[in-house]
Amino acid sequence: MARVCVxxxxxxxxxxxxxxxxxxxxxxxxxxxxxxxxGGTWVYTENVGYDDFGLPIHTSMYKSLRTNLPKEIMGFPDFPIPESDKSYLPAKDMLAFLQDYADKHGVTDIIKFNSHVQLVIPKQGPNGELWDVTFKNxxxxVSETREYDYVFVCNGHYNTPFIPSIPGxxxxxxxxxxxxxxxVPEIFTGKRVLVIGAGxxxxxxxxxxxxxxxxxxLSHHLKTQPRTVFPENLVQRPDVVRLDGRKVYFQDGSEDEVDVVFLCTGYLYNFPFLHETCDIVVEDNCVEPLYKHLVNINHPTMCFIGVPYYVCAFSMFDLQVRYYVRSMNGTFSLPSSxxxxxxxEEEKQDRAAKGYTKRQAHMMGPDQEKYYASLATEAKTKNLPSVLTKIREESSERFLHNLKxxxxxxxxIxxxxTYEIISNGKREILC
Structure with a gap:
């Protein structure tokens, strides 16, 4: 019988x-x-910087945030978000949904809150590899160390800011x-703001x-120029070449003067609690070596849930977990190391041939259906329906070209x- 740390x-x-x-x-x-x-990243707090225990604030949630994907594809396969007259929900509704999910499945009762994981280290046991996990109350x-047979790393990747290297x-x-x-926006009142990044x-x-x-x-390098009509006080520019004083110079030769540089440049994968003997390396946001972006190849009793992005997140988490649990219970066996x-290595070469950079090692987007199918087929479990990715692509297009x-x-669904969409009072069925 296995002991598992999540x-x-x-x-x-x-x-x-x-x-x-x-x-x-x-x-x-x-x-x-x-x-x-x-709730992780869905928890809102007005605090920034560090919490009461001197640890970095985890959440990146801003006050007005509403989901950028419709709720119809944001639930779990066996636990959808309840019907309502809106598809895009405020963060507090998503947090309430996660609370309900945890309550209904008996998860809330087992959570050890205020437990800071300090160290995860593999060791050899009498019947194979074990894990020592040290965490602080x-x-x-008080810190304590417990022994486990499996470790699920689920700490998210929207909490450690990526700061680009820009001259000046x-x-x-x-x-x-x-x-x-x-x-909140009020911190920028009356200022000239350079926003870098158009995710x-x-x-x-x-x-x-x-x-x-x-x-x-708004400085970005989107291949598809947004058709969204922005207010007159917003202009778009290509990438920043350098900063000097308060001046900013762009790739197209234009320049401007700003009061604030606001970095919307994404986040770093960060697992500070993993000892080097876990053999996981993060370089330019590529986490490796992972089989199917999920299994620690050198220590297969450790898995990482939620590394891929541009996905149907909650459904993907569910599929990844079902895949890995089925490897634990013997439904199928993982390949050899x-x-x-x-x-x-083959996947990395294939992705490079498609034009993905190393920093995009875990970006799915158009490849997500293939990824889901590979997990479901190998684990002999139910795949995710194609309607999820269809709605995701539709929503992403509309986000880019009709942001307002x-x-x-x-x-x-x-x-x-097949799905239905009502937009501007018009009903359309798509498949």
């Missing part, structure tokens, strides 16, 4: 615990959560901040702050391949 009580960790708790081959599930509540300051950034005479610390947060926040700023410059390594209004669209 690190992190965000959506991925809750999903892992939910399946482990009903698995006959599992005896103990410890779910360790650093914060005082579940933040309330009383360190010497910039105005303010520099990362979207991780953004909460979901960058686009959203750039639009939001136009209500209070003198000027917003040599076979897993060969597969990982796309959240008013209402979606409805008809079957595994």
């Amino acid at each position: 690190i992190g009580a965000g959506a991925a960790g809750l999903c892992a615990a939910r399946h482990l708790l009903v698995e006959p081959c599992v005896a103990v599930v410890d779910l360790l959560e650093q914060a005082g509540q579940l 933040l309330k009383n300051g 950034l360190k010497e910039f005479e105005g303010d520099v901040m990362h979207s991780h610390d953004y909460r 979901p947060s960058g686009m959203d926040i750039a639009l939001e702050i136009t209500s209070v700023t003198q000027k917003v410059i 040599a076979q897993m390594t060969e597969d990982w 209004n796309y959240r008013q669209d209402i979606y409805k 008809i079957d595994d391949d």
Whole structure:
């Protein structure tokens, strides 16, 4: 009977615990959560910087955030988000949904809150590899070490800011901040703000702050130029070449003067608790060696849930967990380390041939359906329906080209391949 440690009580960790708790081959599930509540990145706090225990604030949630994907594809396969007259929900509704999910499956009761994982280290046991996990009770300051057969790493990857290397950034005479610390637009009142990055947060926040700023410059390298009509005080520019004083110079030769450099440049994968003998290396946001972006090839009794991005996240977490649990209970056997390594190397070459950079090692997007199918086929488990990726692609297109209004669209799943969308009062069925 296996003893399992799950690190992190965000959506991925809750999903892992939910399946482990009903698995006959599992005896103990410890779910360790650093914060005082579940939800991970969906928890909103006005605090930035460090918490009361001197640890970095985990969440990057800003006050006005609403989901950038419709709720119809954001639930779990066996636990959808309840019906309502809106498809795009505020963060507090998503947090309430996760709380309900955890409560209904008996997960809430097993969470060890305020437990800061300090060290995860492999060791050889009498019947194979084991894990020593050391964690600190933040309330009383006491650390303890427990022994486990399996470790699920579910600490998320939207909490450690990525700061790009831009000439002159360190010497910039105005303010520099990362979207991780953004909460409300009023901090930019009357200022000229350079927003670097046009991912979901960058686009959203750039639009939001136009209500209070003198000027917003949105710098990006999107291959598809957004057709969204922005307010007059927002202009788009290509990548920044350098900063000098308060001046910013762009790739197209243009220049401007700004008061704030606002970095919406994404996040780093960060596993500070993993001892070097875990043999996991993160370089340029490529976490390796992982089989199927999931299994630690050198130590297959450790898995990472939720590493891929541009996916249907909660459903993918569920599929990844089901895959790995089925390897634990003997439904199928993982390939040998040599076979897993060969597969990982082939995938890296294939992705490079498609134009992915190393930093995009875990980006799925158009490859997500193939990824889901590979997990489901190998584990002999149910795959995710294609309608999820279809809606995701539709929503992403509408986000890019109708940023102001796309959240008013209402979606409805008809079957595994077909969905309905109501936009501007018009109903359309797509498949």
